[in-house]
Amino acid sequence: MKKKAPQNEVKKISNKYNRFSIIYDWIESPIERKYFSKWRKSLLGNIKGKVLEVGVGTGKNLPYYNQDQVELTAIDISEKMMDKAKERAEQLKWKVNFKLLDSEKFPFPDNSFDYVIDTFVLCSVDNQETVLKEMNRVLKPEGKILLLEHVLSKNKLIAFWQRLHNPLTKFLVGVNINRDTVGTIRKSQLKIIMEKNLAVKDVFKQLELQKSGKSSTRFINNK
Numbered sequence: 717m718k719k720k721a722p723q724n725e726v727k728k729i730s731n732k733y734n735r736f737s738i739i740y741d742w743i744e745s746p747i748e749r750k751y752f753s754k755w756r757k758s759l760l761g762n763i764k765g766k767v768l769e770v771g772v773g774t775g776k777n778l779p780y781y782n783q784d785q786v787e788l789t790a791i792d793i794s795e796k797m798m799d800k801a802k803e804r805a806e807q808l809k810w811k812v813n814f815k816l817l818d819s820e821k822f823p824f825p826d827n828s829f830d831y832v833i834d835t836f837v838l839c840s841v842d843n844q845e846t847v848l849k850e851m852n853r854v855l856k857p858e859g860k861i862l863l864l865e866h867v868l869s870k871n872k873l874i875a876f877w878q879r880l881h882n883p884l885t886k887f888l889v890g891v892n893i894n895r896d897t898v899g900t901i902r903k904s905q906l907k908i909i910m911e912k913n914l915a916v917k918d919v920f921k922q923l924e925l926q927k928s929g930k931s932s933t934r935f936i937n938n939k
Contacts (some may be wrong), residue, residue, distance in 0.1 A: 724821055725842050726793060732774075732890040733794035733840075740797065741774055748776065751915055755779045755864055757834065759922065763862070765830030768822075768854060770847070772839030776800030778808055789813040789829075791822065816818045829854055835864040838897050840890050848904045852927060861906065861925035867897040869919050880920075901925065 744752070757780045764785035769777060772790035774797050781788060790812050792798045798814055805812045815823065820843055826914075832851045841847045851861050870876045875894070882894040901908060901923070911926035 728794075729840065729842060729890050730793040730818075734796040736889050737774065737794065737796035737800060741776075741800070751920070752776070752835075752864075755914060755920075757921065759835070759862055759864060763831050763833075766828065767831045767833060768824070768829040769833040770822075770851065771834060771840070772801045772814070773797045775804035777833065777835055778804045778810065778812070783810050787813075789815065789824075791815045791817050793817045820846045820850065822823065822854055824854045826853050827856045830856055830859045832859070832861045832864075834861070836866065837895060838863070838865055838900075839892050841893055844895070844897065844900045845904065848901060851925075852905045852938070855927060857927060859926070860909075861923075863922065863923040863925065864914075864921070865897050866893060866916075866920050867918070868894050869917060871917050874917060874919060898923070 731774045741748075756777050760777060760780040761782065764782065765783070766784070766787050767789070769788060771792040772778075772792045773794075775790075778788075778801065788810075790798075791800060791814075792801070793816070795816055798816055801812075802814060805814075820841060832855050834851070837846050838847065847937060855861060876893040882892055885891045885893050898908070898911070898921070905928050906925045908923060909926050910922070912922040913922040914922055
């Protein structure tokens with residue numbers, strides 16, 4: 717198992733996203749309009765309670781929460797990205813508890829949140845195992861973790877393309893497109909209770925997790 721990300725590695729990722737924050741929304745706008753926005757709405761529209769969003773970025777999820785039902789805490793390691801999220805929250809007239817991190821450890825007590833939200837974050841963290849462990853720790857016993865992620869495909873041709881291009885995407889924006897995120901989750905203390913393919917065969921997925929138990933996995937192939 718990988719060790720906790722060294723401080724300088726976390727800082728390196730943070731600096732990369734600080735630089736990228738200027739054009740981040742513009743770069744992603746085509747896929748955001750076609751796919752991501754409707755996935756965010758479906759994922760977030762009906763949740764309520766104390767919610768932790770991991771990797772809030774520029775705050776793209778904020779418009780899709782029901783503000784009257786959610787007490788939101790949002791964390792990120794990039795100050796410049798979070799500044800844009802704060803601007804979005806102000807436009808929505810929503811008081812969100814923003815916290816800037818300097819590591820992959822969460823500054824919250826155990827069993828703090830009803831939901832933990834992660835949209836396209838596990839592709840960029842240095843240590844997926846650490847972040848998943850922290851999600852599990854701060855989640856209430858009956859809580860849920862909701863994810864939107866892009867993962868390594870089981871299709872050999874797609875996986876070959878992902879592995880071929882990963883050095884470029886990681887160098888430019890710190891994003892890995894060849895991670896076996898589902899496999900990492902299965903090795904963690906979390907249980908996948910719903911897995912849904914969204915696009916590009918099995919690359920883009922929606923996942924619902926709980927603390928380990930006897931519940932069964934519900935798989936949805938969105939075709």
